[in-house]
Amino acid sequence: MNDTAQKITVEKAQTSKIDQVDFDNLSFGSVFTDHMLVCDYKNGAWETPKIIPYQPITLEPSSKIFHYGQSIFEGMKAYKDAAGDTWLFRPFDNHKRFNISAKRMSIPEIPEEYFIEGLKTLLRLEKDWIPQSEGSSLYIRPFMFASGKGFHASPADEYKFMICLAPSGAYFSGKVKVLIEQTYSRSANGGVGYAKAGGNYAGQFYPTQLAVKKGYNQVIWTDDNTHEYIEEAGAMNIFVRIKDTLITGPTSDRILDGITRKSIIEIAKDEGIPVEVRKITVTEVVDAAKNGSLKEMFGAGTAAVVSPIAAFGYNDTDYDLPELPNSYARRMKERIIDIQYNKAEDIFGWRHKV
Amino acid sequence: MNDTAQKITVEKAQTSKIDQVDFDNLSFGSVFTDHMLVCDYKNGAWETPKIIPYQPITLEPSSKIFHYGQSIFEGMKAYKDAAGDTWLFRPFDNHKRFNISAKRMSIPEIPEEYFIEGLKTLLRLEKDWIPQSEGSSLYIRPFMFASGKGFHASPADEYKFMICLAPSGAYFSGKVKVLIEQTYSRSANGGVGYAKAGGNYAGQFYPTQLAVKKGYNQVIWTDDNTHEYIEEAGAMNIFVRIKDTLITGPTSDRILDGITRKSIIEIAKDEGIPVEVRKITVTEVVDAAKNGSLKEMFGAGTAAVVSPIAAFGYNDTDYDLPELPNSYARRMKERIIDIQYNKAEDIFGWRHKV
Numbered sequence: 001m002n003d004t005a006q007k008i009t010v011e012k013a014q015t016s017k018i019d020q021v022d023f024d025n026l027s028f029g030s031v032f033t034d035h036m037l038v039c040d041y042k043n044g045a046w047e048t049p050k051i052i053p054y055q056p057i058t059l060e061p062s063s064k065i066f067h068y069g070q071s072i073f074e075g076m077k078a079y080k081d082a083a084g085d086t087w088l089f090r091p092f093d094n095h096k097r098f099n100i101s102a103k104r105m106s107i108p109e110i111p112e113e114y115f116i117e118g119l120k121t122l123l124r125l126e127k128d129w130i131p132q133s134e135g136s137s138l139y140i141r142p143f144m145f146a147s148g149k150g151f152h153a154s155p156a157d158e159y160k161f162m163i164c165l166a167p168s169g170a171y172f173s174g175k176v177k178v179l180i181e182q183t184y185s186r187s188a189n190g191g192v193g194y195a196k197a198g199g200n201y202a203g204q205f206y207p208t209q210l211a212v213k214k215g216y217n218q219v220i221w222t223d224d225n226t227h228e229y230i231e232e233a234g235a236m237n238i239f240v241r242i243k244d245t246l247i248t249g250p251t252s253d254r255i256l257d258g259i260t261r262k263s264i265i266e267i268a269k270d271e272g273i274p275v276e277v278r279k280i281t282v283t284e285v286v287d288a289a290k291n292g293s294l295k296e297m298f299g300a301g302t303a304a305v306v307s308p309i310a311a312f313g314y315n316d317t318d319y320d321l322p323e324l325p326n327s328y329a330r331r332m333k334e335r336i337i338d339i340q341y342n343k344a345e346d347i348f349g350w351r352h353k354v
Numbered sequence: 355m356n357d358t359a360q361k362i363t364v365e366k367a368q369t370s371k372i373d374q375v376d377f378d379n380l381s382f383g384s385v386f387t388d389h390m391l392v393c394d395y396k397n398g399a400w401e402t403p404k405i406i407p408y409q410p411i412t413l414e415p416s417s418k419i420f421h422y423g424q425s426i427f428e429g430m431k432a433y434k435d436a437a438g439d440t441w442l443f444r445p446f447d448n449h450k451r452f453n454i455s456a457k458r459m460s461i462p463e464i465p466e467e468y469f470i471e472g473l474k475t476l477l478r479l480e481k482d483w484i485p486q487s488e489g490s491s492l493y494i495r496p497f498m499f500a501s502g503k504g505f506h507a508s509p510a511d512e513y514k515f516m517i518c519l520a521p522s523g524a525y526f527s528g529k530v531k532v533l534i535e536q537t538y539s540r541s542a543n544g545g546v547g548y549a550k551a552g553g554n555y556a557g558q559f560y561p562t563q564l565a566v567k568k569g570y571n572q573v574i575w576t577d578d579n580t581h582e583y584i585e586e587a588g589a590m591n592i593f594v595r596i597k598d599t600l601i602t603g604p605t606s607d608r609i610l611d612g613i614t615r616k617s618i619i620e621i622a623k624d625e626g627i628p629v630e631v632r633k634i635t636v637t638e639v640v641d642a643a644k645n646g647s648l649k650e651m652f653g654a655g656t657a658a659v660v661s662p663i664a665a666f667g668y669n670d671t672d673y674d675l676p677e678l679p680n681s682y683a684r685r686m687k688e689r690i691i692d693i694q695y696n697k698a699e700d701i702f703g704w705r706h707k708v
Binding site for chain 1: 381382383384386390408409410411412413414415416417419420421422423424425427457458459460493495497499500503504505506507508509516518520522525535537538539540541542543544545546551552553554555556557558559560562563578579581588589
């Protein structure tokens with residue numbers, strides 16, 4: 001236990017809700033554990049994090065979170081192995097990206113030890129909440145928002161950093177059908193698309209609902225200028241397999257630097273799969289679908305890990321992607337999950353013991 | 355009093371804070387009146403609005419406002435005339451735009467009578483809070499956000515609509531110096547720039563802070579693709595006067611349909627000022643500044659009304675705009691304020707009695 005971990009105060013909940021939870025039928029992110037971490041930024045500095053019973057947040061109506069969308073978050077998971085040990089997957093990358101998001105949204109950066117040691121202290125307390133059933137996991141939600149007051153459209157002077165935990169089932173249930181978007185956009189050049197900023201998600205809801213009405217689960221975003229380049233799927237980065245080559249778009253100021261995405265690139269390289277990080281045009285994907293060289297498409301993200309795409313829609317036509325017996329999607333998912341759950345060797349050094 | 359107004363319940367504050375307020379030294383949006391309006395969306399419907407004492411909001415940590423930026427707002431003002439009557443300026447336009455923003459952010463639309471009658475009931479109760487000193491006003495902040503729970507990135511099932519009031523001084527103090535932005539962007543084609551969505555504002559803070567460090571007050575946003583077209587200033591629409599013609603950019607899915615902006619267009623037409631609504635290039639403005647045909651630039655918005663721009667920066671060069679004796683900016687501001695405060699005839703039908 002280091003200095004920071006020693007300083008973190010823990011106020012325990014008087015009773016636990018754990019007996020009320022049906023761990024065999026978990027939805028995604030709708031049940032929360034007994035405790036949470038809270039850390040306040042006041043007078044120009046972060047105070048020491050505290051762990052307290054899970055409880056409501058009380059804020060002034062003029063708190064800037066309600067008005068100016070100054071908020072960011074991360075998505076992570078905790079895994080329990082057969083021996084009962086708890087693991088995180090590349091948590092320092094989440095912390096790093098959290099601060100990249102913070103900087104872009106003019107939110108003060110959170111020190112690494114507050115984020116990592118705070119999370120580990122919370123996880124040790126809540127270890128019984130980590131599901132061990134197949135497909136379930138303990139979803140971790142670090143988030144940070146403007147609690148400071150005032151209607152002036154400028155950065156707040158007070159912030160809250162929090163971590164909540166939610167034992168969760170699968171993010172998607174069933175096959176994922178996506179629509180390649182031709183009207184709406186997720187992000188601008190020089191905008192905030194690379195940040196995990198709250199507003200990036202709300203802006204996707206309406207176009208996604210339109211797609212859902214047409215029978216799709218998610219939208220694949222394209223660039224806002226030509227709608228010709230495939231970007232990401234909002235909650236996932238996108239991979240395309242043409243013949244035997246795995247392709248994903250480069251990260252940019254419009255595309256989130258996904259941790260599952262970069263893990264897949266490294267695993268593919270390790271397994272000798274040809275992998276290209278380059279711009280992908282919609283035309284190229286449609287042509288490949290037509291001539292049969294498009295073998296797979298899948299999404300990659302913390303919540304869904306790897307999510308095979310069963311079909312995509314474009315220009316009012318649906319293109320089916322039949323399931324392959326030995327798909328890259330399944331190979332990648334198994335390899336990542338085996339590392340996450342300490343079932344396989346971790347040559348990359350991604351696993352981190354809690 | 356109509357049916358809705360009769361249904362609105364009012365719980366009065368036991369004591370008033372009004373004696374603690376220095377009405378001669380008000381900053382912008384940092385002091386709040388004794389009451390606020392709250393209206394909850396639950397089980398697929400808006401409940402009847404309530405007026406209650408101004409008080410903190412209590413929310414679950416998983417409320418979607420903290421995670422996915424599902425929030426919108428409006429900015430309005432209440433004006434008191436010499437006879438003590440209270441007036442609003444084009445309030446139905448604010449309501450209409452509020453619902454346009456709501457739709458884009460997948461937030462249920464609020465009925466007109468809840469917005470208008472709710473606001474009027476609140477204003478009648480708080481009429482003593484409306485400042486009558488020059489340059490001060492009662493700023494009105496209607497806002498709406500996702501209070502529903504859960505970490506799934508999808509629209510919430512519960513929302514809160516609220517109105518708070520803040521007696522306020524000037525938004526800008528002193529001359530406004532702006533920077534024409536060449537790197538960062540405010541909005542995307544097909545994005546949410548036309549909505550008064552929270553995230554649109556937080557995304558501007560970092561580039562604005564960079565501009566402030568260089569000595570500017572605000573950024574003038576340009577299109578994200580070429581940075582060659584002038585769009586808006588984030589909290590204001592932009593007008594340019596070249597020779598005697600007043601020019602402003604057209605509204606689009608990237609630019610807010612400002613109520614002060616459209617009022618100025620109508621006033622200019624009424625006064626016989628040549629006015630053009632068309633795309634403005636940065637090159638055109640810089641050239642006009644160089645050859646002396648650029649007479650004025652000003653911002654237009656509810657908070658600042660009309661804000662004359664004293665200088666703009668572009669490509670590391672500052673272009674000064676000396677104050678004109680009979681500027682359009684002053685003419686427009688006086689004409690609008692005279693209508694707002696019931697000092698002049700309102701041929702447009704913009705004034706609305708509370």
